[in-house]
Amino acid sequence: DTEVTQTPKHLVMGMTNKKSLKCEQHMGHRAMYWYKQKAKKPPELMFVYSYEKLSINESVPSRFSPECPNSSLLNLHLHALQPEDSALYLCASSQVPSTDTQYFGPGTRLTVL
Amino acid sequence: GESVGLHLPTLSVQEGDNSIINCAYSNSASDYFIWYKQESGKGPQFIIDIRSNMDKRQGQRVTVLLNKTVKHLSLQIAATQPGDSAVYFCAERDGQNFVFGPGTRLSVLP
Numbered sequence: 541d542t543e544v545t546q547t548p549k550h551l552v553m554g555m556t557n558k559k560s561l562k563c564e565q566h567m568g569h570r571a572m573y574w575y576k577q578k579a580k581k582p583p584e585l586m587f588v589y590s591y592e593k594l595s596i597n598e599s600v601p602s603r604f605s606p607e608c609p610n611s612s613l614l615n616l617h618l619h620a621l622q623p624e625d626s627a628l629y630l631c632a633s634s635q636v637p638s639t640d641t642q643y644f645g646p647g648t649r650l651t652v653l
Numbered sequence: 654g655e656s657v658g659l660h661l662p663t664l665s666v667q668e669g670d671n672s673i674i675n676c677a678y679s680n681s682a683s684d685y686f687i688w689y690k691q692e693s694g695k696g697p698q699f700i701i702d703i704r705s706n707m708d709k710r711q712g713q714r715v716t717v718l719l720n721k722t723v724k725h726l727s728l729q730i731a732a733t734q735p736g737d738s739a740v741y742f743c744a745e746r747d748g749q750n751f752v753f754g755p756g757t758r759l760s761v762l763p
Contacts, residue, residue: 544696573750582742582753583697596750630696641687642751644696 543567544645546631552651555621561648563614563631571637572614574606575630577647583630589614590637621652665760672730674757676743681724685746688717688728691756692739700728700741735761 544565553559563572570591575583588596589608603625605617614631628649632642666672678686684705689697703710703717703726710717716729726743738761744751 580756582756584753585750588750632696641699641702643699644689646694646696649694 544631544633544643546629546645546648548648549646550649550651552653553618553621554653555623557621558617558619560618561616561629561631561650563616563645564612565633565643565645566612567633567635567643568611569633569635569643570611571634571640571642572608573632573634573642574614574616575632575644577628577630579627583644587616588637595637618650621650623652626650626652662755663758663760665762666733667762668733668735670733672728672733672737672759674728674730674741674759676726676728676754678724678726678743678745678754680745680747681721683745683747686717686719686726687744687746687751688715688726689742689744689753690737690739691742697742730759733759733761735763737761 547562551559572589574586576586577583585598586600587606592608592611603620607615628647630647631645634640634642687702688700690700691697701712701715701717703719708719714731718727730737738759740756740758742756743754
């Protein structure tokens with residue numbers, strides 16, 4: 541199994557809503573990542589989890605809150621988002637941090653109204 | 654700051670021809686590079702990688718060339734097919750992260 545799965549595929553939310561994005565991998569990878577990708581732009585790193593601990597937070601606003609419940613799961617909790625937060629949110633994993641290729645999920649297309 | 658970039662934002666090639674997608678990087682200390690393919694509505698898909706101790710690496714129909722002297726990376730696709738139409742990103746390892754270039758859209762003409 542070389543797949544990273546993400547749910548939901550699409551999400552529309554209002555600025556006062558609370559929602560969560562989910563990511564799962566069963567490859568035994570110990571590093572997991574959240575990226576944000578705007579249209580026609582490359583992915584931009586948001587967070588890195590290394591051995592289930594947050595190791596990098598790229599100055600992401602606190603309305604985005606990551607969580608790594610175990611080595612296979614990664615969540616991104618969303619609260620009080622702004623319309624400019626609308627984007628494709630990509631999850632990735634790698635066998636170990638920094639030394640290995642990152643494998644990406646299909647992404648969640650988020651629209652904030 | 655240092656960044657990874659691409660020379661051409663779009664590239665159109667005839668089906669069956671070879672494609673060459675270029676990437677310039679500025680961090681001379683970078684030791685690992687990846688090419689990703691991203692189709693519409695999907696996440697980036699790993700194509701091929703290369704470490705800085707190599708100049709060339711070949712895969713199935715793809716070749717990556719690394720020129721450390723001028724800090725240039727290229728992806729060559731042989732016998733380009735309609736299914737190769739996508740955005741291609743080079744990525745450069747920076748600590749625990751990969752920094753992506755701006756991407757090149759490859760369009761394959763029938």
